[in-house]
Amino acid sequence: MDNDARLSDELASVVGGARRRAVRDGDRQIDTAHLLHSLLESDPDARAVIGEGPQIARLLGYLVQRSIGYGLRWQSGVEDSGAVPLMTGTAGFSPLAAASMEYACVRGAERGGPARGIDLLAAIVVDPQARAVEVLERAGIDPREVHARLDGRPGVTEECGEATH
Numbered sequence: 533m534d535n536d537a538r539l540s541d542e543l544a545s546v547v548g549g550a551r552r553r554a555v556r557d558g559d560r561q562i563d564t565a566h567l568l569h570s571l572l573e574s575d576p577d578a579r580a581v582i583g584e585g586p587q588i589a590r591l592l593g594y595l596v597q598r599s600i601g602y603g604l605r606w607q608s609g610v611e612d613s614g615a616v617p618l619m620t621g622t623a624g625f626s627p628l629a630a631a632s633m634e635y636a637c638v639r640g641a642e643r644g645g646p647a648r649g650i651d652l653l654a655a656i657v658v659d660p661q662a663r664a665v666e667v668l669e670r671a672g673i674d675p676r677e678v679h680a681r682l683d684g685r686p687g688v689t690e691e692c693g694e695a696t697h
Contacts, residue, residue: 536637537646538637538640538641538646538647539636539637539640539646539647540640540645540646540647540648540649542574542575542648542649543636543646543647543648543649543651543652545574546567546570546571546574546575546649546652547562547567547570547633549570549573549574550562550566550567550569550570551566551624553566553569553570554566554624561624561625561626561629562624562625562626562629563625563626563628563629563663563664564626564628564629564632564656564659564662564663564664564665565595565662565663565664565666565667566629567629567632567633567652567656567664568595568653568656568664568667568668569592569595569596571649571652571653572588572591572592572595574649575648575649575650575653577648577649577650578649578650578652578653581650581653581678581681581682582653582673582678583673587671587672587673588671590671590672591667591668591671591673593671594667594670594671595667628659628661628662628663629656631655631659632652632655632656632659632662633647633652633655635651635654635655635658636651636652636654636655637651639651639654639655650682653678653682654679654682654683657675657676657678657679657682658675658679660675
């Protein structure tokens with residue numbers, strides 16, 4: 533998926549970062565929390581949608597600590613809520629992460645371009661069973677509010693709103 537023409541260069545870099553993180557953490561697959569972590573580290577538009585202050589610091593802290601504590605229980609299972617059809621042919625991704633990548637590509641295509649980081653962010657916050665959603669909620673960030681900001685609803689800065697259309 534790193535070399536997928538449907539991904540912007542920046543999003544391909546995010547996927548590469550998530551892959552390295554999964555390998556380093558000893559995880560079998562890239563999951564939505566890996567994608568979220570890599571996205572927040574490298575995409576200023578995604579960070580802007582999440583917001584600043586203590587919540588983003590807490591969120592990054594949870595993501596950094598995923599290899600200890602609650603993240604350890606994730607290593608024994610595959611991230612799959614059953615809410616989306618099982619994606620095949622996306623080696624190295626959990627079913628939810630694969631579905632999120634596909635959703636991001638569709639969203640990008642609807643905009644007339646390759647998928648960007650904000651498309652992936654929109655994709656990973658829609659399934660309440662996603663590990664990324666669990667981490668957001670633990671950090672005190674409402675994933676529904678993040679999705680609303682991405683959809684251009686109230687609370688989106690003009691710059692972020694333009695970036696999502």
